[in-house]
Amino acid sequence: MAKASAANSGPGGKTGVRIVVCGEKGTGKSSLIVTAAADTFPANVPPVLPPTRLPEDFYPDRVPITIIDTPSSVEDRGKLGEELRRADAVVLTYACDRPETLDELSTFWLPELRRLEVKVPVIVVGCKLDLRDENQQVSLEQVMMPIMQQFREIETCIECSALKQIQVLESVCSGEGMSLEVPEVFYYAQKAVLHPTGPLFDQESQALKPRCVRALKRIFILCDHDRDGALSDAELNDFQVKCFNSPLQPSEIVGVKRVVQEKLREGVNERGLTLAGFLFLHALFIEKGRLETTWTVLRKFGYNNDIKLADELIPYSAFKRAPDQSVELTNEAIDFLKGIFELFDADDDNSLRPIEVEDLFSTAPECNGVPWDEAPYKDAAEKTALGGLSLDGFLSEWALMTLLDPARSVENLIYIGYPGDPSSAIRVTRKRRIDRKKQQAERNVFQCFVFGPKKAGKSVLLNSFLGRPFSDNYTPTTDERYAVNVVDQPGGTKKTVVLREIPEEAVAKLLSNKDSLAACDIAVFVHDSSDESSWKRATELLVEVASYGEDTGFEVPCLIVAAKDDLDSFAMAIQDSTRVSQDMGIEAPIPVSSKLGDFNIIFRRIVQAAEHPHLSIPETEAGRTRKQYHRLINRSLMIVSGAAVTIVGLAAYRVYLARKNSSSS
Structure with missing residues (x-):
């Protein structure tokens, strides 16, 4: 070694x-x-x-x-x-x-x-x-x-x-x-x-630095193929061959373990060299001035001089995509994450407690930490009663990170031990424009933009999606917020939905970017069904977003949600909502009430509308006029084209007759 x-x-x-x-x-x-x-x-x-x-x-x-x-x-x-x-x-x-x-x-x-x-x-x-x-x-x-x-x-x-x-x-x-x-x-x-000492070893404490420990822990886990917490003689030899291109003789393996056990009893057990023993060996190499040994190991497993993954390990070219494409985890990556979930669920309660999540990410640099401890991931997934993540919540956090920052997602997959080619962990979805033409979306993760005026019930919709109880306390949302969860579909299939709440005052900024709607699979417009002004503002937002989609070519399917259905509707609610939905060619508003606990239907409708985007794309008056104009122009071009073909045909016939007459004479 x-x-x-x-x-x-x-x-x-x-x-x-x-x-x-x-x-x-x-x-x-x-x-x-x-x-x-x-x-x-x-x-x-x-x-x-x-x-x-x-x-x-x-x-x-x-x-x-x-x-x-x-x-x-x-x-x-x-x-x-x-x-x-x-x-x-x-x-x-x-x-x-x-x-x-x-x-x-x-x-x-x-x-x-x-x-x-x-x-x-x-x-x-x-x-x-x-x-x-x-x-x-x-x-x-x-x-x-x-x-x-x-x-x-x-x-x-x-x-x-x-x-x-x-x-x-x-x-x-x-x-x-x-x-x-x-x-x-x-x-x-x-x-x-x-082979610098600084990143590896603290001279004052005479100990490996935390980032070095985390990197060596990841390497140990990758080499512990049977996941029994120790490197057997065969695994230790495989490690030696991978890093130094030469096997260890049986006597050398015995010698390595003897050195460790003499200094650190828990460094070796009946199964082989433990993580503590592995770390002890590297500390010993460094103390003896043999830093090249540890650096060779680190570099063989993809680390640079800062003990971070080298840039070439991250397949940045695999993330290239058009504005209306998204990135998802592949089934291979999801299967790996399911195995990781089971491995780190130490108490077998089908939940990863915060301490277990920290342990899972303990092989990433300490500056990375748990990636979900900060916005927009913090509190974006459903938590168990004890604050842990269920399997669906765990996979949802990964889906959100892959959607928003695929490079970071792949980087963290590598840090926690993903064994395959990093590019095999993600896939770029088909363009949404093609989905609309084919009348079927092929993706597994849908992003839903949630619009609406203040106090309409947007945040309540997101909280309900995460299984959180209703609260009468109103806290205005000032920044964009995400909620992600798995939605069970008929037939046992599952789709992941990302709800992205857009505060009313942030709509103008969002739409200032011409590609802003390209990332949207479906838009939901929430209004307070008991408040006529809330309905009118939601309608204005619907028209604004629909018009912007028509102008930029990124039309999105839309649904209207009538929140607070437990309250009395305003006087003209049914008539106004029927008129708007019929005029724009979309579904009538879907009534929901968090107090009555009937939100689940809306999440299934969101998935259904996103899967068949052509059925719920609204049409504005301006858009309708534009389409009529284009149809008129196309019809005129066809008539002109037909006339031109007729004229060309007559001319050709006359040339044919002239040739025929001259040959007969």
């Missing part, structure tokens, strides 16, 4: 590493560079070297390095700043025989890097180790620990001698020391870029 030398070339997508060397004058910068590149100590060194390139095969990661020497004089500080801003890593030198140059690190150089906003790894190198006074021997840990606590950007600290061509690497974390060759100074600088 530790054969990290098989890491891919160009880890993290890097094609080259630029290392800038800086520090006080006379600290050995140029000698360090020449000795590393030429493997010999130079007799004469110029004040500032030209850029030095180390070929790609110089170090195991096979990424070429360019080393930039810099001047130390005050008048050259502008040039120094330019070079530092272009650096991938900084090697900061001091002279072991001149303590004042060590002091300059914390009084000038490190603060200067911060002032210049140079946010790259810093390798501190003490040069001229052979000249240090033997009577003033102090451990590197004692010297550097206070500085490293103040400047977290320091990746590691090294003391070396270019003359003697030795390097003493002393880990400030573990206190271990070892002798290596001088070129390793730049190897550690390269490693700090290609």
Whole structure:
């Protein structure tokens, strides 16, 4: 599991590493560079070297390095700043025989890097180790620990001698020391870029960082094929082959588990290596300076240097769609989510409690969190009595996220362990214009825009859809709001409906976008059946939306909902509603009452109208006139066309007769 030398070339997508060397004058910068590149100590060194390139095969990661020497004089500080801003890593030198140059690190150089906003790894190198006074021997840990606590950007600290061509690497974390060759100074600088410590490990707490833990947990779950909470010997070997292209020998597997069990008893059980043991191993690799092992694993499973999914894993091209197309989960993705629901329903109560939902998303970066804890997903699905999500509520949240933000939906699917090709998790639906022509919608998720004046009952409609009890308390809706649920259809089929409440004052802004109605499968216009002014305003909105659909080519089927049916209707309600519905060619208003609990019929009618959109598209007077005009024009063109054909036919006949007469004569 530790054969990290098989890491891919160009880890993290890097094609080259630029290392800038800086520090006080006379600290050995140029000698360090020449000795590393030429493997010999130079007799004469110029004040500032030209850029030095180390070929790609110089170090195991096979990424070429360019080393930039810099001047130390005050008048050259502008040039120094330019070079530092272009650096991938900084090697900061001091002279072991001149303590004042060590002091300059914390009084000038490190603060200067911060002032210049140079946010790259810093390798501190003490040069001229052979000249240090033997009577003033102090451990590197004692010297550097206070500085490293103040400047977290320091990746590691090294003391070396270019003359003697030795390097003493002393880990400030573990206190271990070892002798290596001088070129390793730049190897550690390269490693700090290609395999950075910062995203993985917290030096202060000596623990893996939360985002690293969440990523490794996801990898563990993906490799735990039988989902028994441990990696068996076979699963551990499969993991090794996937990440490092070489199998583990049985003795190596025994050795790995023995190391873990000696340090962490719960790291191994009778089934194999547990998650705790898996995390412990990676913490151990990092503490020993073998970060490339953990980074190889992370990158093999699609993570970038921020320990987030690499952009190329998200199939953005699969989300391309016309304004009147939508995105849905495929049956493959839905089946996966059903399995995930059962897996995380720890208490088998057919509900995911908030803590179980948090556990489900614990493999996503902590900044992602539970995606439904914020608008527009928060409170958009039906909750159980204890605040959990039923299977329908769980799938509804996913349907809403896929509809509104398919990239985020697919990203979260990958984070929770979706095993297939990400593009196989979603599908783009047929255009709504084609649905109308074919008189049948093929989608499984319908978006319904809910219009209406204030106090008409829009919010009550959404609350009822989510199974929430009626309340007499009125709270005006100021922002758009969503409610999503599954609607059972005759024959046992299920469709998902997304209700999108549009506040009255937001209608103008919505319709200012010419494609605003393209995303709408059906529009519902709610009015208070006891209030004539509410009916009139709902009718105005209906005409406004219908006219806009006719003008933009995105006509939508519409239904009228007469809410508060338990109250007495206004005097002309039946006559006015009959006239409007007949004039516009749509259904008569559907009476509902939340107090009487008869809302279910409206949700089935919404699905039926959305499935057969051609039956409920309203026609305005202006639209009717426009159609009559187009029919008249088309009829005229047909007459003109017919006349033209007749004239052309007569001319051809006359030519035929002339030829016939001439041939007979």
